[in-house]
């Protein structure tokens with residue numbers, strides 16, 4: 001048999017997936033405290049921590065359960081969990097990259113830079129308002145990883161919904177009252 005020069009590169013993704021699954025499996029066993037074979041909302045909430053050691057907020061946990069729950073049962077199996085693990089690694093890396101001053105939170109300015117790099121055409125005031133909205137009173141303005149994921153994911157979904165209506169690509173759409181409410185309601189759920 002003639003060895004293909006590209007075979008090494010072809011096998012690498014599998015090796016990478018194997019690393020993800022085995023590391024995720026170890027974490028899965030730790031997180032699945034009741035040994036049910038599934039991760040529910042409260043187990044996930046206990047497992048995910050921000051850089052200030054606070055647990056993830058309920059909305060972000062619910063959003064992630066919905067994203068990785070393949071059986072639509074409100075809980076995540078091992079395969080969904082390994083995808084979630086990979087997803088979390090990526091978000092943590094992004095968070096660290098955009099936390100330019102290493103403060104452990106994303107400030108308004110840092111969020112603005114992140115959104116510009118992600119291709120959003122939004123003002124610095126927008127990011128400041130978002131950060132203010134999610135900052136806990138009495139601490140320096142900034143958002144933790146859970147809010148960062150929540151904000152970026154919702155922004156992506158809402159932008160997609162907007163683009164579907166903005167057929168002429170002008171950046172402006174006319175929304176009926178009911179369309180507006182439907183959009184807001186689906187985001188609440």
Ligand SMILES: [Ca+2]
Pocket residue numbers: 032033034035036037038039040043
């Ligand atoms: Ca469980």
Ligand SMILES: [Ca+2]
Pocket residue numbers: 098099100101102103104105106107110142
């Ligand atoms: Ca920071």
